[in-house]
Amino acid sequence: MQVPASQKTPLIGLSRASLHEALTDFGLPARQVRMRVGQIWHWLYWQGATDFDTMTSLSKPLREQLAGHFDISRPEIVTQQISEDGTRKWLIRFGPGVEAETVFIPEENRGTLCISSQVGCTLNCRFCHTGTQPLVRNLTSGEIVSQILIARDALEEWPTPAQGRQITNIVLMGMGEPLYNFDHVKTAMDIASDGEGLSVSKRRITLSTAGVAPMIERVGREMGVMLAISLHATRDELRDELVPLNKKYPLTELMEACRNFPGLSNARRITFEYTMLKDKNDTPEDARALVQLLKGIPAKINLIPFNPWPGSPYECSDWERIEAFAEIINRAGYASPVRTPRGRDIMAACGQLKSASVKQRASERRRQRQNQPVAETA
Numbered sequence: 001m002q003v004p005a006s007q008k009t010p011l012i013g014l015s016r017a018s019l020h021e022a023l024t025d026f027g028l029p030a031r032q033v034r035m036r037v038g039q040i041w042h043w044l045y046w047q048g049a050t051d052f053d054t055m056t057s058l059s060k061p062l063r064e065q066l067a068g069h070f071d072i073s074r075p076e077i078v079t080q081q082i083s084e085d086g087t088r089k090w091l092i093r094f095g096p097g098v099e100a101e102t103v104f105i106p107e108e109n110r111g112t113l114c115i116s117s118q119v120g121c122t123l124n125c126r127f128c129h130t131g132t133q134p135l136v137r138n139l140t141s142g143e144i145v146s147q148i149l150i151a152r153d154a155l156e157e158w159p160t161p162a163q164g165r166q167i168t169n170i171v172l173m174g175m176g177e178p179l180y181n182f183d184h185v186k187t188a189m190d191i192a193s194d195g196e197g198l199s200v201s202k203r204r205i206t207l208s209t210a211g212v213a214p215m216i217e218r219v220g221r222e223m224g225v226m227l228a229i230s231l232h233a234t235r236d237e238l239r240d241e242l243v244p245l246n247k248k249y250p251l252t253e254l255m256e257a258c259r260n261f262p263g264l265s266n267a268r269r270i271t272f273e274y275t276m277l278k279d280k281n282d283t284p285e286d287a288r289a290l291v292q293l294l295k296g297i298p299a300k301i302n303l304i305p306f307n308p309w310p311g312s313p314y315e316c317s318d319w320e321r322i323e324a325f326a327e328i329i330n331r332a333g334y335a336s337p338v339r340t341p342r343g344r345d346i347m348a349a350c351g352q353l354k355s356a357s358v359k360q361r362a363s364e365r366r367r368q369r370q371n372q373p374v375a376e377t378a
């Protein structure tokens, strides 16, 4: 029996264990399931399959049965924009009114994919555009992984290349606070780093948090990816203003969590992001306070020139200020790359992402569902 597309069980985003369970529940003989998990995993994440019919290592009748019950399609791409500097941005629709952005930033010897973990955000960092968009909902592990799949499709990067890849790195620096969606992000990153699939090493995956201090330990212990902290200020008073989450987890607590980050070493440093805001946090004294604050923590410092957005309450620091700041940090022994703004012309640079999605009341959602054709694909 064919199930309508919208009621099929999504397979993308299931851990190996959950995939095993899904195939067992579906009725595959127990002695087959392990092998089938391996085969399907290979097709989904090594070959990038979007259709069971291409899975030629499975018999045709099995392919048809699976296709009748499981969904492996991609979410809808609403728009794809390409910046004059080669940066690409996709607006992806995960469901009615649920849209988020994904950005690919090509560089000379690497390419970074910046993915979202939530639609909207709860945190209201004053200088961040996404922060002006209330949280719509967390993305599922499948929706997080799908952003990688969509980028791989667009860059024609299937099967997973051993060398010469375009997407070499992944950063969880799109929309949302990833530590408020820990389980889905973890499952998604386990899938992204699986050596028989997408195969992006955890050393090349960086999770950026606004500072959810109590969750930081779990990033190292359970997720095993690299950590970035959105610092932006070295005093609680200023950080309370810029990153209001600081009122909940002030600097002492945050820095303590960083010092205890599992696996921290000179080979595995924490990145501290510091957005340069004119006359707010950009003086030589601020730079010296930053060096002081990070003492004893294996760290990289990433200076980000502020990217303006419509109505933003701050300006970017003058170039001389940024250089003087970087110089002080350099002299203290940190390589302090200033992040070149990328994709500003298509609003794809740090902190510029925002989608039109708004959280709907349950009553509106029900109304919308009732007006929808039943067989519409998810």
Ligand code: SAH
Binding pocket: 125, 127, 128, 129, 172, 173, 174, 175, 176, 177, 178, 208, 209, 210, 229, 230, 231, 273, 274, 275, 304, 305, 306, 307, 308, 309, 350, 351, 352
């Ligand atoms: N939600 C994650 C990732 C945010 S984007 C987090 O908060 O860590 C990556 C970095 O860009 C963060 O450090 C964020 O604070 C910073 N950022 C946000 N808005 C910005 C803007 N308009 N200009 C420059 N950097 C910005």
